[in-house]
Amino acid sequence: MNTALLLVVLVAVAYGAAHIAFQWLGRRLLIVSGAEYLLLGILLGPSVSGLVSAESLRSFLPFMTLALGWMGAMVGMRLYLPGMVRLRGVFYRVAFAQSMITLIGVTAASLIMFRGLFGVTADYALVPSLVLGAIATCSAQDAVQFIIARLGRSSVVVRQMEVAVGMDSVIGIITVGVVLCFNHVAAPTLPRSPTPVEWMVISGALGVIGGMLFHLFLGEERDPDRLFISLGGAIVFMTGAATFLQLSPILPGMLMGVILVNTSRNRQEIEDALHRVERPLYFVLLLCGGALWTPGRSAWLIPVVGFLVARWFFKVAGARIAARLNGMLPVLGANWGRALLGQGGIALAIGFNYLSENNAYFPNIVFTAAVASVLLTDAFSARLMRHAVDASPWKRASGETAVVAAAGPTDPGLPVDSVEQA
């Protein structure tokens, strides 16, 4: 039988089987669908069965790159400022603190690991360490949506998780965007190459100016098909521009999303249009990301295991410290950080983004760490969140996941009187 035909049949059968199996598991065991595609990609890719050739994978590169910009825009679309300011500041302080502790902690641990294992200088090890830190910061967006769909948004713990996951994505995206500006290759076409700060300005301008131009371009359009075409064109254009400039397309994508959601009257329609291909593009990223995975020549097992351990430690410890510093420990519990262990798609996007860089150091190790982390944690991310909600003191005190507003300002043990500001 022809190998390519075998591949077609295999992918079709595997797609159906994986989907059916995970639908069933998802319903019964709170498993979020996604990691199975990554596993499928690894099995089909050149490193395992070789059924998908490297050449075939190259033809999918534009789609994978597009997925990065699209995912960035989706993150940006969640940052609707009038909605955000209604939430109490303590949620953001806790989320920001735990994100930064994870970022700094994992970056430092990776730096020590790279220097110790490979004997490289700090300059050389800093870039991959920061990217690993950015990956470690990210948490599973799908899982929090899954939990919100089941429990609602009004619980303090769930709301804190939602804010933390959003903050994690923003910090991760900004970090990788800035790191790639500092690690930028010289532009041979110019008499003087732009400095890292200038690349950062260019990266930001792509998102902001792009967002403003496309806000005008989209206008008051509400027809789903026309909106989808013009929005699709805008994201393809912006992603292409960022990739052409060797910058991260996730950051300009996110900025564009922020501008669009905060300036457009038709933001719900824009969000719906973006959602239409979010999952297909994410699956393409998972499948091709898995297929692209190669163990690499350098010893990757110890750094990857080290990364997983460091991430687990700093996520849990960082979340605990952040909650303690802001007086939220009695509400969230000591182990609420476990809810953020699910890795999510943005981590894989950052890993792939770094892998496709021209002058990346240890790209295979970074990408392997992202793949391993997604594989190990993504499927169980919703379950981890559910456990964290159930184990939280607030949940135990109220007996069930009741609304905080109902708990009222006099409810003992609650440092916040409600989720939203008066």
Next chain:
Amino acid sequence: MRRIIILLLLLGVMQLISLVAPYGGAGRSLLVFGFLILAAYSVGELAKQLHLPKIVGYLAAGMVFGPSALNVVRAEAVSNLAPVSDLAIALIAFLAGAELEWGELRRRGLALLRLTGTELAVTFLTIFAVLVLMREWVPFLAGLNWTTVLTFSALFASIAIVHSPAVTMALLTETGARGPLARTTLGVVLLADVVVVIVFSSMLTLARVLVPSGTGGVGSIASVAWEIGGAIPIGAALGLVVALYLRFVRAELFLFAILVTFFGLEISRLLHVETLLMLIVTGFVAETLAPGRMGEALRRAMERSAAPVFVVFFALAGAKVDVSLLLQVWPLVIPIALARLAGIWSGVRLGTRWARIRPEEGRLVWMGLVSQAGVAIGLVTVAGNAYPAAGGDMRTMLLSLIAVNETMGAILFRRALLKAGEVHGGNAKAPEQALAEPEPAPG
């Protein structure tokens, strides 16, 4: 107007980025692709305001920004985006197949076959006769012996009779037309597609015997038979798989629609069967065997993905048109285009009578059969490869003819649908709906 100004600004941004960008690669293709989508969309909306079909706008955008005019979208980018066009053709074929209904085929199959056969035969003979009469002025016929003139004329005519399922589907999606004219035209276009592939393959086999080109062996009858005959069971098998998916899984229809078309395309390439025919059969079988309303749900999912696909497909088709070449050969192309038009018109008149289709139903069908696009371009490439020497001139003339018919055909079909009063759904408003809408408040 606002969109055109933004488009010009984006053009400026592209030029700036090209100056600063360190390397090319996938980023450049994406950038150009994004610009092409936005440009085609904007010009399409402009065309709509001028009461023209949107696809004329998409084509115009492709021509203006393509390699032969402003060269914003370079030839390299157009070839890089070829997989998008292939995927578009596959999606269009699946959608077209899904539009066919088993009951209608049983009821009107013979009538459609008669109408299609007559129309194709008359058009073929008309173009063939015109070419033979004009042989002294046609570059690839001038000064050749009679056998070669007759053979090349027949080969040319077998490509020139092709219709365009893509334009037909795009117009039906845009206007939402589903009336008798729309269904008859779609039926003829799809049937003609199968017949033309058989006619062209037979003609090419015959041509290679009569006028050997020295570029490889004669395609055997068995291989032609497999290309056509094999497409039906393979398409049916894929359609069955789709129907089973719709029965047992029922999830991620949008993603599944894309996967099906992608796999269908790959399978047809691997098994050397006719892609369009195979996917038409797949769409038809899937829609017919799907449980309950799942077939309709899949079709809707595909239609949702088809709107941007049409934009890209026609913009790329426009970018492939060589405007300067068209200007060189127009004195020859216009008479052939008019002869083709006359052939289609008279063929439909005769066919309608033979098939006993009601005159009011068949009267405007000819206007929906003028367009040409992807299939014709594919056949031109095959003919050009078979005859590298004469094929160059033949290719030039045929591509120019396709460019004219692609644009004119879309305009004519839209007019026909409007005349028949079938433009109610889609993006167009029903007359009653338009009347019901309140006048905008002053100020």
